[in-house]
Amino acid sequence: MKRLFCLLILSFGLFGCDRDPETTTIQMPIHLAPQKGLTGDWQLKVRVSSPEMDAVMQTIPLTVDPEQGGVQQVTIPNLLVGDTVKIKIEILADGQLVSERSQSITLLDSAANTVSFEMDKLVEEKADPESEEPEPKEEEKEEKPKKLPDKITWQKDGSKMVLIPGGSFQMGDHLDKMANALPVHKVKLDGFYMDSHEITVGQFKRFLKQSGYKPEAVKAGWDINHLWNEVKNWSPTDEHPVIYVSWNDATAYAKWAGKRLPTEAEWEYAARGGRIGKGYPWGDDEKVARDYANYQGTGGRDKWDKLTAPVGSFKPNGYSLYDMAGNVWEWCQDWYGSDYYSKSPAKNPPGPGTGKFRVLRGGSWGNSDTINLRVAGRSNDSPGRRSRYIGFRCVSGLR
Ligand SMILES: [Ca+2]
Numbered sequence: 001m002k003r004l005f006c007l008l009i010l011s012f013g014l015f016g017c018d019r020d021p022e023t024t025t026i027q028m029p030i031h032l033a034p035q036k037g038l039t040g041d042w043q044l045k046v047r048v049s050s051p052e053m054d055a056v057m058q059t060i061p062l063t064v065d066p067e068q069g070g071v072q073q074v075t076i077p078n079l080l081v082g083d084t085v086k087i088k089i090e091i092l093a094d095g096q097l098v099s100e101r102s103q104s105i106t107l108l109d110s111a112a113n114t115v116s117f118e119m120d121k122l123v124e125e126k127a128d129p130e131s132e133e134p135e136p137k138e139e140e141k142e143e144k145p146k147k148l149p150d151k152i153t154w155q156k157d158g159s160k161m162v163l164i165p166g167g168s169f170q171m172g173d174h175l176d177k178m179a180n181a182l183p184v185h186k187v188k189l190d191g192f193y194m195d196s197h198e199i200t201v202g203q204f205k206r207f208l209k210q211s212g213y214k215p216e217a218v219k220a221g222w223d224i225n226h227l228w229n230e231v232k233n234w235s236p237t238d239e240h241p242v243i244y245v246s247w248n249d250a251t252a253y254a255k256w257a258g259k260r261l262p263t264e265a266e267w268e269y270a271a272r273g274g275r276i277g278k279g280y281p282w283g284d285d286e287k288v289a290r291d292y293a294n295y296q297g298t299g300g301r302d303k304w305d306k307l308t309a310p311v312g313s314f315k316p317n318g319y320s321l322y323d324m325a326g327n328v329w330e331w332c333q334d335w336y337g338s339d340y341y342s343k344s345p346a347k348n349p350p351g352p353g354t355g356k357f358r359v360l361r362g363g364s365w366g367n368s369d370t371i372n373l374r375v376a377g378r379s380n381d382s383p384g385r386r387s388r389y390i391g392f393r394c395v396s397g398l399r
Pocket of ligand 1: 294295296297298302303304305306365
């Protein structure tokens with residue numbers, strides 16, 4: 001019983017309803033033995049790769065209580081029939097790897113491809129992180145040189161940043177009233193680091209002090225004290241997100257910090273937190289929205305009525321990003337194009353070459369409807385626009 005083991009079960013069930021001859025799915029029931037006395041923020045990382053395609057990687061919050069044990073179902077769609085793929089499962093507690101398993105499977109035509117993983121004795125592996133299982137040994141060695149830290153602190157502005165691993169996702173949504181989120185299309189992105197929090201009032205003040213940059217509100221005639229008094233009405237402390245920043249201001253900050261604004265595709269991919277086809281950063285359940293987002297009104301964790309919340313007051317998504325829904329709208333790098341999704345390049349789309357408005361994402365404390373909190377929701381405004389509802393965060397590419 002003490003031995004670690006990995007059980008592979010292939011079951012070839014013909015489901016009949018899959019008429020697409022080229023793609024299929026993998027179903028992955030992940031069995032967790034009860035882990036006595038363990039607490040922490042648990043995550044499941046799933047990586048699927050083959051010689052024919054780039055790695056698809058997801059980070060998923062563990063829905064099974066590790067103390068109780070149980071089965072968590074993971075489904076990976078849109079895989080090529082006939083491909084032999086390698087699946088790697090990692091379990092992390094508070095960002096630290098505690099257990100991993102790998103298996104390969106050849107995907108069958110029109111079949112439900114199932115790989116079952118048995119995870120037990122998580123703590124024994126944690127105690128010896130250098131230990132490797134005999135079976136996946138060679139493949140583990142291949143991957144180690146690529147390993148980047150999951151979390152970093154950006155020296156220039158002190159931001160905590162999290163690694164968003166490269167991969168592919170379905171961008172957009174079929175939800176009513178979101179014609180500009182169509183067509184849903186596959187996008188492939190290189191990895192990047194993203195600020196885990198929105199840029200705060202305190203960070204933006206330090207930027208102005210150190211750089212001498214004159215914010216757009218001041219250029220437009222506001223006294224700087226008037227600007228900060230206005231900010232204070234809705235973002236009362238240095239820990240609240242900065243507001244009344246135009247796209248030009250946000251871009252100037254990012255440039256000063258040696259970062260950049262996220263592309264719209266990067267923002268949506270990151271907001272999804274490794275989840276596939278879900279409406280919000282936390283999944284589909286609107287009833288728990290106030291655990292994750294500050295929007296109009298209060299309830300649950302949302303104690304902020306008619307103002308922003310200090311950044312990081314709500315639960316993070318699967319990539320440890322906070323406030324990707326609500327609090328403040330976030331500027332993206334791209335020009336806005338309502339029909340851009342029909343002509344977007346498949347890899348690292350940069351947005352239209354020109355336009356009148358810049359993309360805004362994520363909704364804000366002022367939104368009454370959760371539709372604005374959706375990961376695929378798109379808004380826009382002119383690059384000089386300043387508002388109590390708009391802030392930003394930055395990213396850095398890996399090269
Ligand atoms: Ca609120």
